[in-house]
Amino acid sequence: MTETVSGAAQQAENAGKGLTIPRRFSTEGVHPYDEITWERRDVVQTNWKTGETVFEQRSVEFPDFWSVNASTIVTTKYFRGALGTDARETGLKQLIDRVVKTYRKGGEDHDYFATPADAEVFEHELTWLLVHQYFSFNSPVWFNVGTQSPQQVSACFILSVDDSMDSILNWYKEEGFIFKGGSGAGLNLSRIRSSKELLSSGGTASGPVSFMRGADASAGTIKSGGATRRAAKMVVLDVDHPDIVEFVETKAREEDKIRALRDAGFDMDLGGADITSVQYQNANNSVRVSDEFMRAVEDGTSFGLRGRKTGEVIETVDARELFRKISKAAWECADPGLQYDDTINDWHTNPETGRITASNPCSEYMSLDNSSCNLASLNLLKFLKDDDTFDAPRFAEAVELIITAMDISICFADFPTEPIGQTTRDYRQLGIGYANLGALLMAMGLGYDSDGGRAMAAAITSLMTGTSYRRSAELASVVGPYAGYARNAEAHQRVMRKHQAANDTVRTMAIADSQVHKLATVEWQKVVDLGKANGFRNAQASVLAPTGTIGFMMDCDTTGIEPDFSLVKFKKLVGGGSMQIVNQTIPRALRKLGYVDEQVEAIVDYISEHGHVIDAPGLRLEHYEVFDTAMGARALKPMGHVRMMAACQPFLSGAISKTVNLPETATVEEIEEVYLQSWKLGLKATAIYRDNCKVGQPLSDGKSDSAKKDQGQATAAPAAAAEPEVIEKVVYKPLRKRLPKSRVSRTTSFTVGGAEGYMTSGAHDDGQLGEVFLKLGKQGSTLAGVMDAFSIAVSIGLQYGVPLETYVSKFSNLSFEPAGLTDDADVRMAKSIMDYIFRRLALDYLDFETRQGLGVFSAEERQRYLETGSYEPLEALGSASEVVGDLSAPDADTDAADDASIDITDAVEAEVVETKDTHGSEAREVPATETKRAAKTSAELLEQITGTAVDSPLCMTCGTKMRPAGSCYVCEGCGSTSGCS
Structure with missing residues (x-):
């Protein structure tokens, strides 16, 4: 693949x-x-489990407008040097200078600047954009540039493997080096012979799936960038490979194993102690489908699987049946995704060098084998002007400077292997992109799934890539085109014309997007004209990456191309603690839509309480779509995600890292439709995630009846018979029952998710609770003050007769940070401080019957349920042997143990069958197989009893709930990711 430097x-x-x-x-x-x-x-x-301090660096310096979250993530993730030594970086200035000065030197050393003064301006401009959070380079730049480590700047790698043991073992080694440098890699295994083909020795080949085991084990032991995050990898197999069915079903079968092990009591959550015992969990899997296959799916015809050595059809399958297996596996475990081979290669600028066969782990970088790409993303919300229009000229100026810097980095970068280094230097692939699209559209009063939202996104994306290639052509006139350009000149220019033609088809909806589109049109004409004269410096310019950690560095509300995840977030406070706030974009959006301050305040208060806009006071129905989110009461429809990607895809060199979110109730047929429409709409890749399809990553909004049931919450009951109307008017005057001067009280110390606190409760002479005092946070802090006020309000309510069970029903299961493990044996997990406090008070002051109605049980009562099938005290039931038989007796019926073990499952099966829906009608008849699948195991019942079902994956570093970023997950607390850049 090495080119002569033409x-x-x-x-x-x-x-x-x-x-x-x-x-x-x-x-x-x-x-x-x-x-x-x-x-x-x-x-x-x-540490969220033990409370032990795992990181401490004091007196670090940051701009006053950077959030606590952003400064925490940058300090813990990107500062270099051993803690406690003079070599440790102590502020943002040192970090930015380390990177920017290296870029400036690289530009000077390779003749990019006309004068030293231009080099200084370049340094100042780049510094200004970074310190003001207008953009960020990808994480490897911050890890490595300017340090004694290899200067690895690329986050995305594509490897190559052939049908030989030497090549396969080399694949393992190369992946390891890439993971160690803080990056991820992908490759296509389709050149490896299938398990249905013969070896030259006469034996049968192992097949690619068997070799995936070794690579998976290797990835599981290497933490990227020196324990900064999990290794990230992508494995691709062509749809015509004879082992395609085995590949498709591999992770779905492992998910079955995970469920079985979890039911047996093993810790199978994301990052759990026992999850490493299952295989294939460190890679995203994708099937590379062709137009031929997709047309066969549409037509219902057969499709041939071809031997790897001869290319001959060795097996014929029903295309629709194979497509159904792909979709069913994705329904079960979210893998595999699809990559659309013909679409990808139709937009390929270097076909004369080789086809595109694979992608990086998140599917946005698609280029030649043995190549890499460095990324940078712009914060779109920074370019929103005071009049709520997008500043297209300023955006283009930023893109021009950033593309220049990204290209310079290839000049001084180090690479994990020489083939990767050579290909990258010869083709100079770049991946500029953006974050905060969802927040930008909301602030502009545009719905994510609307024509206006898609038009604005398309225009911005077109302007970004057009400006990038225009700058690439200008760079080619100064430092020369990329080495492989001459061989691919015609193809590269053809793709530029395809981008230009796509830009001409954008249908603008308003003045705001029309202004952006006009500038994009000008840029694309320059691209075509300058490219003919100069060629291009870069084979690739743009992708849309997940922007997980760097999105937090820029204080972005939304990542990549994603919509807003929820309307309410948690903000860290200086001095410790956090508080729930409504996204700050919402008030701006409401004012843009014409609401006055009083209306804005009322709507924001409503959102703060309910988490959504449905029935918000004064909010017009036609404006609901502006506030639709990825999850929640007004979750975007799956095709809303697909249509947004389709609007932006024609203006990207690569693809889009994005997961199409589907509710738990989604069917296999709906997934088939997402995959089919993605192909028809011209996407290069699609990944889906069905809510709660994975044990280790149960992303749930917690609002559905099934989610409430799992969390021990009450679902809607059938309407009660109407009571006769009472025409009597009674006026009640509340009376306050004050506590005696001297009263019995108890003080409880507690820890929830690493946060420590104390609760003191006082009782009346009859034992009823009369007051509560909470100590949490530093004295004089906002959090401490809020807790004092809350304690007074609850205490007065109790003394005026508000039943404790009312408080328990309202505040238990309330979810916000800090949350997680507690040090209380009776309440092992809590969704928030409030959840823990009122469960503890219920256990201390309410009788068994009342608590049973509220779903609050002690550890002893839960254990009794698992052993006897009832929470009732033994004296109320008789001995345990009377309930389930004396299982320890020598002559016990051998079936008795089996009967006892399935009592719980049988009970839940009956419950599932008899469940009413929210309107009080009878539930549908549930087939036996589906009933069995729905049946809860004893472990799941424990979650139902305690209300501790996790509604999102917990970060392995700090325990904070994670949220999606592309096809991965990112922690809002510390910036850790589940395997993305």
Whole structure:
């Protein structure tokens, strides 16, 4: 794949010209750091299970407008040097200088700048954009650039493996080096012979799936970037490979194993102690489908699977049946996704060099084998002007500078293998993208799943890629085109014309997107004209990455192309603790839509309480769509995600890292439709996630009846018979029952998710609870003050006669951070401090019958249920042997143990069959097989009893609930990801 450096002569001819860098963001004569206010902060993180301090760095320096969350993530993830030594970075200035000065030196060393003054302007402009959170480079840049480590700048790698043992073992080694550098890799295994083909020795080949085991084990032991995050990888297999069915069903069968092990009592959650015993969990799997296969699916015809050595059809399958197996496996475990081979290669700028066969782990980078791509993402919300229009010229100026910096980085970058380094230097693939699209559209008053939202997204994406390629053509005139350009010139220019033609088809909806589109049109004409004259410096320019950790670094509300996940978030407070806040984009959106301050305040208060906009006071129905989110009461329809990707895909060199979220009730047929429509709409790749399809990653909004049932909450009951109307008017005057001067009280210390606190409760002479005092947070802090006020309000309510069971029913199962494990044997998990407090009070002050109605039980009562099938005290039931028989007796019926073990399942099966829906009608008849699948095991019953079912994956580092970022998950608390850049 190595090319002769065809641009060397032109590079020599252009030597000395260099770029003139205009000053557009920074101020002449003033360093960017001197324009802002800096402050010192302490960054301390504790282990969410033990409360032990796992990270502490005090007096780190950040701009005052950076959030606590952003500064925490940057300090823990990106600062280099051993803690407690002089080598440790102590502030953002050091971090940015380390990176930017290296980029400036790289540009000077390779003749990018016309004068030293241009180099200085480049440094100041790049510094200004970074310190003001306008963009961020991908994580490997922050890990490695300017340090003693290899200068690895790429986050995305594509490897290659052939049908030989040497190549397969080399694959394992290369992946390991890439993971160690903080990046991820993908590859296509389709060249490896199937298990249905013969070896030259006469034996049968193992097949690619068997070799996936070794690579999976290797990935599971290597933490990327020195324990910064899990290894990320993608495995692709062509749909015509004879082992395709085995590949498709591999992870679904492992998910069955995970469920069985969990039911047996093993810890199979994400990051659990026993999850490593199952295989294939460290990779995303994708099937590479062709147009031929998809047309066969549409037509209901057969499809041939071809031997790898001869290319001959060795087996014929029903295309629809295979497509159904793919969709069913995705329904069961979210894998595999699909990659659309013909679409991908139709937009390929380098077909003369080789086909695109694979992608990086998140499917956004698609290019040649043995290549890499460095990424950078812009924060779109930074370009929203005060009049709520998008600042297209300023955005284009930022893109121009960032593309220049990204290309410079290839000049000084190190690579894990020489083939990857050679291909990357010859083709210089870049991956500029953006984050915060969902927040931007909301702030502009545009629905994510609306024509206006899609038009704006398409125009911005087109402008970004058009500007990038225009700058690439200008760079080619200064430092020469990429080495492989001459061989692929015609194809590259054809793809540029395809982008231009797609831009011409964008249908703008308003002045705002029309202005962006007009500038994009100008840029694409420059691309075509300059490209003919100069060629291009880069084979690829743009992708849409998940932007997990770097999204938090930029204080983005939404990641990548994703919509907003929810309307309410948790904000860390200086001095510790967190508080629930409504997204700050919402008030801006409401004002854009014409609501006055009083209306805005009322709607925001409603959202804060309910988490959605349905029935919000004064909010017009036609504006609901603006506030639709990925999950929740008004969750976007699956095709809303697909249509947004389809609007942006024609303006990207690569693809889009995005997961189409589906509710738990989604069917296999609905997944088939998502995959089919994604192909028809021209996407390059699609991944889906059905709510709660994975044990280790149960992402749930917690609002459905099934979710409530799992969490021990009450579902809607059938309507009661109407009571006769009473025409009597009674006026009640509340009376306050004060506590005696001297009363019995108890003080309980507790820990919830690593947060420590104390609760003191006082009782009347009759034992009824009369007051509660909570101590949480530092004295004088906001959190401590809020807890004091809350305690007073609850105490007064109790004394005026509000029953404790009312408080318990309202506050138990309330979810917010901190949450997680507690140090209380009776309440092992809590969804929040409030959830724990009122469960504990119920156990201390309510009788058994009342608690049973509320679903609050002690550890002893839960154990009794598992052993006897009842929570009742033994004295009320008789001995355990009378309930289930004396199972320890020598002559016990051998079937008795089996009967006892299935009592719980039988009970739940009956419950499932007899469940009413929310309107009081009878539930549908449930087939026996489905009833069996729905049956709860004893472990799941324990979750139902205690209300501790997790409604999102917990971060393995800090225990905070994670949220989606592309096809992965990212922690809002510490920035850790489940395997993305």
